[in-house]
Amino acid sequence: SFGVLSKIPAAVLCLTALGFVLLSVVWAVLFTVIGMLISAKGLGGIINLVLIIAVMLLSYQLEFILGQPELITITEFSEVQMTPEEVKQIQEGTYTGNYSLVTDENGQVTYYKTVFSDEEQKPNPKYVKQPFRDILTHLDSMLPQGQINEYDSCLTYCTYADEQETDPIDAYPRLKTFPLYSCFDILLLSGVGLLFFRKKEIR
Numbered sequence: 001s002f003g004v005l006s007k008i009p010a011a012v013l014c015l016t017a018l019g020f021v022l023l024s025v026v027w028a029v030l031f032t033v034i035g036m037l038i039s040a041k042g043l044g045g046i047i048n049l050v051l052i053i054a055v056m057l058l059s060y061q062l063e064f065i066l067g068q069p070e071l072i073t074i075t076e077f078s079e080v081q082m083t084p085e086e087v088k089q090i091q092e093g094t095y096t097g098n099y100s101l102v103t104d105e106n107g108q109v110t111y112y113k114t115v116f117s118d119e120e121q122k123p124n125p126k127y128v129k130q131p132f133r134d135i136l137t138h139l140d141s142m143l144p145q146g147q148i149n150e151y152d153s154c155l156t157y158c159t160y161a162d163e164q165e166t167d168p169i170d171a172y173p174r175l176k177t178f179p180l181y182s183c184f185d186i187l188l189l190s191g192v193g194l195l196f197f198r199k200k201e202i203r
Helices: 010-037 041-066 084-092 132-142 144-160 178-202
Strands: 071-081 099-103 109-123
Touching (some): 010 041, 041 132, 041 144, 084 109, 132 144
8 A cells, every 4th residue: 555655765666666666577588598498388287387486496495504693592491390388389379480390109299390590692603604604695685586585575664653763775685786687697598508509509
């Protein structure tokens, strides 16, 4: 509706519209190249479908890897035997903490409460460092699904954020570079398609 669109800055709308037009061209060029290289239309259609799914899965996997935080919070805890007063609270249903119970071979039940210690931040072993982080970011930006995910996140940010602390363009800086990536994809796919098509003609 117009009310929703009014929340989205004009710059974001223009970049998104331009991006989706260029992404349509990218897919069209890719499908055309596959159609030129594969004469069987049925096989070509299957390959196109497989490519769409593969691009989506690869993009989601890249964003999952890049979304890993640099630091992770580790909270240590221990199990401490509960006092009779705390056990009574459990029986009365007034105890609000975390607890567990252990029954021994004689059928006696012992209650333990969970005691958390101070939180500690440690480096995340799954965090991808430079220069591989930049490489994966560039690869995700080249994938159509990677761009679509970023456009969707930015539009959602503009739509549902009541008071935006950060300008959407600053919050999602890759939006400004996506048209360049799409143009690169178009030129690359066109060049690869032309190269293989010429080799096919020569044969």
